[in-house]
Amino acid sequence: MQYLLPEILVAGSALLGLLAMVVVPKVRGLASWVVLVGFLAAGVDAATMWNVTPSLIVYNSMAIDKYGITVTELVLLAGISTILLAWNAEHFGEEFPVLVALSVLGMMGLGGATSLMPVFLGIELLSLPLYILAASRHTPEGGEAALKYLLLGAFSSGILLFGMALLYGATSTLIFVAYPGIASHAQVWLLWPGLGLVVVGIAFKLAIVPFHMWVPDVYEGSPTPVTNLMAFGTKVGAAIILLRILAFGFYGQAGAWGLLLGYLAVLTMIVGNLLALPQTNLKRLLGYSGIGHAGFLLVGIATHNIQGAQAMMFYLLPYGLAAIGVFAVIRLLEQGQDGDRGVILSDLQGMAYQRPWLATVLIVGMLSFAGIPLTGGFVGKFFLMQAALFANRPGFAVGIVVGTLVGLAAYLRPLQAMFQRDGVSERVRTMRWSAAGVMVVAVAVVGTIGIGVYPAPLVHIVSQSANFYWLKGG
Amino acid sequence: MTLNYVVALAALLFMIGAAGVLIRKNPLIMFMAAEMMWNAAALAFIAFARNYHDVTGQVMAFLIIATAAAEVGIGLAIMVAVYHRRHRLDIDEISELKG
Numbered sequence: 318m319q320y321l322l323p324e325i326l327v328a329g330s331a332l333l334g335l336l337a338m339v340v341v342p343k344v345r346g347l348a349s350w351v352v353l354v355g356f357l358a359a360g361v362d363a364a365t366m367w368n369v370t371p372s373l374i375v376y377n378s379m380a381i382d383k384y385g386i387t388v389t390e391l392v393l394l395a396g397i398s399t400i401l402l403a404w405n406a407e408h409f410g411e412e413f414p415v416l417v418a419l420s421v422l423g424m425m426g427l428g429g430a431t432s433l434m435p436v437f438l439g440i441e442l443l444s445l446p447l448y449i450l451a452a453s454r455h456t457p458e459g460g461e462a463a464l465k466y467l468l469l470g471a472f473s474s475g476i477l478l479f480g481m482a483l484l485y486g487a488t489s490t491l492i493f494v495a496y497p498g499i500a501s502h503a504q505v506w507l508l509w510p511g512l513g514l515v516v517v518g519i520a521f522k523l524a525i526v527p528f529h530m531w532v533p534d535v536y537e538g539s540p541t542p543v544t545n546l547m548a549f550g551t552k553v554g555a556a557i558i559l560l561r562i563l564a565f566g567f568y569g570q571a572g573a574w575g576l577l578l579g580y581l582a583v584l585t586m587i588v589g590n591l592l593a594l595p596q597t598n599l600k601r602l603l604g605y606s607g608i609g610h611a612g613f614l615l616v617g618i619a620t621h622n623i624q625g626a627q628a629m630m631f632y633l634l635p636y637g638l639a640a641i642g643v644f645a646v647i648r649l650l651e652q653g654q655d656g657d658r659g660v661i662l663s664d665l666q667g668m669a670y671q672r673p674w675l676a677t678v679l680i681v682g683m684l685s686f687a688g689i690p691l692t693g694g695f696v697g698k699f700f701l702m703q704a705a706l707f708a709n710r711p712g713f714a715v716g717i718v719v720g721t722l723v724g725l726a727a728y729l730r731p732l733q734a735m736f737q738r739d740g741v742s743e744r745v746r747t748m749r750w751s752a753a754g755v756m757v758v759a760v761a762v763v764g765t766i767g768i769g770v771y772p773a774p775l776v777h778i779v780s781q782s783a784n785f786y787w788l789k790g791g
Numbered sequence: 792m793t794l795n796y797v798v799a800l801a802a803l804l805f806m807i808g809a810a811g812v813l814i815r816k817n818p819l820i821m822f823m824a825a826e827m828m829w830n831a832a833a834l835a836f837i838a839f840a841r842n843y844h845d846v847t848g849q850v851m852a853f854l855i856i857a858t859a860a861a862e863v864g865i866g867l868a869i870m871v872a873v874y875h876r877r878h879r880l881d882i883d884e885i886s887e888l889k890g
Contacts, residue, residue: 434847434851434854437854437855437858438854438858441858441861441862445861445862445865448865448866448869449865449868449869452869452872455872457876457877460869460873460876461873463869463872463873464818464870464873467822467862467866467869468818468821468822468825471822471826471829471862471866472809472812472821472825472828474825474829474862475805475808475809475825475826475828475829475831476809476828478828478829478833478855479805479828479831479835481832481851482801482832482833482835482836482839482848483835485835485839485847485851486798486835486838486839486842489839489843489845490845490847491847491848491851
């Protein structure tokens with residue numbers, strides 16, 4: 318049971334934070350501290366487990382391996398950045414950090430899941446607090462975002478569940494790591510619809526075109542720290558569980574799903590980035606950009622080789638770091654005049670001259686999204702391209718190039734707005750730095766450039782963690 | 792083959808639920824339809840569990856019921872909050888976010 322200590326620490330910090338809120342209501346922000354310490358402790362504890370012998374626990378339902386540990390660290394990073402972006406912001410409500418901790422717990426559970434039962438529980442545990450968090454600001458847009466997220470979430474979970482039921486009917490077990498031996502002689506008329514529905518259900522969560530339409534509205538309406546958690550954490554959770562289910566549970570049938578997912582990936586990359594082009598609201602632009610990046614992640618799954626799995630694992634960190642950097646910029650701008658009104662492109666006017674440091678963060682984040690060399694995003698796209706070519710799928714590589722080019726235009730528009738000389742917008746003038754915000758942007762910028770210049774350590778980590786095929790023997 | 796009939800019923804319920812979510816405009820009805828999809832899955836799980844003499848499917852059905860209850864609690868709270876502000880619930884009218 319000591320292997321589940323990171324999960325226990327996060328769950329414990331959520332409960333303790335709830336308790337602290339009730340017992341000492343006079344100390345403001347105590348729950349944030351409790352949850353932050355819990356996240357850090359869980360991160361350290363997960364890191365010490367790095368060299369543990371991989372094993373299956375809880376009746377083969379959870380795996381303890383480097384894959385799960387890497388995912389744990391990634392979602393903890395998302396959780397910590399979310400807590401820091403909402404630091405000292407009492408209007409989000411006292412329970413904000415507690416809900417973030419519960420959502421992160423669900424994502425951590427997804428990382429280790431080897432059975433469909435923890436997959437379902439993990440996805441629900443990550444979604445349910447997010448529905449509340451989306452509405453936590455009590456604005457009309459927040460309510461609308463929460464309602465749309467809730468309806469689409471319930472709908473997609475229903476699809477996922479029915480798919481799981483059919484897979485259970487086809488194989489008589491929910492433990493998907495046992496599927497490779499069973500799937501070849503399972504009942505086909507249950508197996509294929511089941512797999513299809515499960516993939517569609519997860520594609521909704523991952524925002525793959527054509528299941529993406531909820532993303533921009535939800536991203537725009539939700540408070541910025543919550544959007545940060547959705548964009549980074551949810552994407553990590555959905556992508557890694559899709560990889561583990563498909564690349565492990567159904568590797569025998571890869572010929573059937575690989576190409577289909579590849580088409581979806583190319584469609585998602587191009588459509589997501591194309592729709593990002595005309596956006597003026599920065600959060601909405603990031604929503605469409607998140608759709609595009611989901612397409613890039615999907616390429617790594619669709620290639621179905623070890624390079625693809627590694628490239629996808631690699632891509633998650635530069636994407637996440639760039640996302641938290643840009644969301645931190647939005648959050649800092651929101652701390653100026655007009656509060657929670659969405660940050661639009663004209664709000665960035667003159668930022669490059671008035672606030673050069675803030676502008677630098679936005680430049681680094683956007684260039685990493687676009688995949689310019691010397692940023693982490695470039696290295697990530699390079700590895701994905703390599704994986705596509707190794708898999709002998711030049712079409713995927715062409716899709717990556719086209720998607721990147723379209724994305725480049727979309728990401729340069731905010732930068733262009735930032736460099737406009739005629740006047741400085743009120744928002745840029747009145748924005749205030751906060752210590753927590755500075756910490757987030759520092760990590761984001763240093764991490765993004767660090768990975769871009771010297772990717773070797775991260776390559777080493779993902780090459781070990783994407784190697785989850787040890788399950789085959791067990 | 793009673794299993795086939797039960798699974799067919801579950802599939803029918805699932806499709807009615809999915810159609811309900813896609814066609815209806817009232818979020819409350821859409822939410823009910825989504826819950827119907829969940830219950831269709833629970834029914835299929837129980838049918839398969841009985842067929843295989845395996846308890847996992849029944850456990851899953853209980854988990855579905857418990858999670859659905861949590862989701863309904865949160866969902867109705869959000870809908871009440873939205874209704875308080877607008878005094879109408881129509882998914883086409885709740886559309887300040889567009890693009």
